[in-house]
Amino acid sequence: MDEPRRPTKVMAWIKRRSIFLGVVMFPTLIAAGYYGLIASPQYLSQAEFVVRGQASQTPGMLAGLLSPSGGGGSEDTYAVQDYVTSRDAAHLLIQTQDLKDVYDTPNADIIARFPNFYSGKTFEHFFSYYKKHVKAELDTTTGLSTLQVRTFNARDSQRIAKALLTAAEQLVNEMNARQRQNMISASLREREAAIARLKAVNNKIDSYRNQTVMIDPQRQSQPLLKDIAGLETMRMTTRVQLEQLRKSTPNSPLIPVLTRRMSALDLEISQSSKKVAGDDNNSFIPKISGYEDLIFQRQLIEREVSTADAALDAARIQADRQQLYLDEVTQPDLPDYAAYPRSIANIAIVFATMLSIYLMGALIIAGAREHKSV
Incomplete structure (x- = not known):
C-alpha cells in the first residue's frame, strides 16, 4: 500500500x-x-536649513510645550517645505535648471529614468516622479528642515539642491514683502484718509476767505477794536471835561462844543461797534465764528494726521522686527558615492x-x- x-x-x-x-x-x-x-547609481545631496524670525522665536518653555509643533518649526517653515516639493518649484527647476534633462539622461537605466516605459510623459507624471526624488522633512525637536535631492549625477544633485534653497529664500523674501505690505497698508490708508480730510478743510478755509474777502477775520478785526477802544477813551475824557465845566462854569461856551464832540464820539463808537458785533452779515462776529470753526476742524484733523504718522512708523518698525530669514545650517553637499x-x-x-x-x-x-x- x-x-x-x-x-x-x-x-x-x-x-x-x-x-x-x-x-x-x-x-x-x-x-x-x-x-x-x-x-544606475543615484547620488543624494543633502542640506539643512531653518526659517528664523523675531516673531517666531521661542517665547518660553511653557509656550514651547503648548505649541502644536512641540517647540520646533513654524507655519513659515512648513510653507517653505511645501514649496520646495510643490508644482511651482518643479516648474521653476524645469525652466532654470533643465530638470527634465537631469532625469532623462543616458546614465540612468530604463526603469529609474523619466520618462520610462511604464509611466506617462505629462507634467503630472513628472511631478509624481519629482516628489520621490526631492524631499523636505522637519525635525520638530531641533526645528531644522532637511532637504534631500536625488539624481543620477553627484553635481546635478548638488546643483538642484542649491537652486531649491535659492528659490526657497526668494519665497521667504516675497513672504516678508507681503507681510510688510499687509501690516503697513491699514496704517497707510488711515493716514491717507486723514490727509484727504485735511486737504478738504483747507479747501473750505480758502473758499471761506474768498467769500469773506479776508485772510484772518479775527486778526483783521484787531485794528477796529483798537480804534473803538481809542474812541471810548476819548469819549470818557470828553465826558469828564464836560461834567467839570457844568459844575464849575455852567455858562462856559465850551460846553456846547464838548456836547457836540460827545455826540460825534457816540455815533462813531456805535457805527464801529456795529461793524464788529452787528446783526448783518458784514459784521466781524459771524465771520470770526465761521473762520474759527474751520480752524478748529483743521487742528483736530492735523492731530489725526500726526497720530496716523506715528501709527505708520510703528507699523513699519513692527514689520521690520517680524522679518523672516532662511538660514542655511549646512550647504548642499557633493556626494562622494551613490546612496541609491x-x-x-x-x-x-x-x-x-x-x-x-x-x-x-x-x-x-x-x-x-x-x-x-x-
Whole structure:
C-alpha cells in the first residue's frame, strides 16, 4: 500500500518546490539581476536649513510645550517645505535648471529614468516622479528642515539642491514683502484718509476767505477794536471835561462844543461797534465764528494726521522686527558615492514580500483542503 503513495508525495514535493521557485526565487533573482547589473547609481545631496524670525522665536518653555509643533518649526517653515516639493518649484527647476534633462539622461537605466516605459510623459507624471526624488522633512525637536535631492549625477544633485534653497529664500523674501505690505497698508490708508480730510478743510478755509474777502477775520478785526477802544477813551475824557465845566462854569461856551464832540464820539463808537458785533452779515462776529470753526476742524484733523504718522512708523518698525530669514545650517553637499539604489535592502524586501505571499497562499490552500476533507 505504501508503494503507490510514494510517487504521489514526490510529485507534491516537486510541485511545491516549483511553486516556491516561481513565486519566491524567480522574482528575487530578477530583483538581484536588476539591482546588481542594471540599476544606475543615484547620488543624494543633502542640506539643512531653518526659517528664523523675531516673531517666531521661542517665547518660553511653557509656550514651547503648548505649541502644536512641540517647540520646533513654524507655519513659515512648513510653507517653505511645501514649496520646495510643490508644482511651482518643479516648474521653476524645469525652466532654470533643465530638470527634465537631469532625469532623462543616458546614465540612468530604463526603469529609474523619466520618462520610462511604464509611466506617462505629462507634467503630472513628472511631478509624481519629482516628489520621490526631492524631499523636505522637519525635525520638530531641533526645528531644522532637511532637504534631500536625488539624481543620477553627484553635481546635478548638488546643483538642484542649491537652486531649491535659492528659490526657497526668494519665497521667504516675497513672504516678508507681503507681510510688510499687509501690516503697513491699514496704517497707510488711515493716514491717507486723514490727509484727504485735511486737504478738504483747507479747501473750505480758502473758499471761506474768498467769500469773506479776508485772510484772518479775527486778526483783521484787531485794528477796529483798537480804534473803538481809542474812541471810548476819548469819549470818557470828553465826558469828564464836560461834567467839570457844568459844575464849575455852567455858562462856559465850551460846553456846547464838548456836547457836540460827545455826540460825534457816540455815533462813531456805535457805527464801529456795529461793524464788529452787528446783526448783518458784514459784521466781524459771524465771520470770526465761521473762520474759527474751520480752524478748529483743521487742528483736530492735523492731530489725526500726526497720530496716523506715528501709527505708520510703528507699523513699519513692527514689520521690520517680524522679518523672516532662511538660514542655511549646512550647504548642499557633493556626494562622494551613490546612496541609491540600496540593492541588498531592496532584494531582501522583494524576497520577504514574495515569501510572505507564498506562505499565505500555502496556508490558504492547506486550510481549504482540510475543510474539504472534513
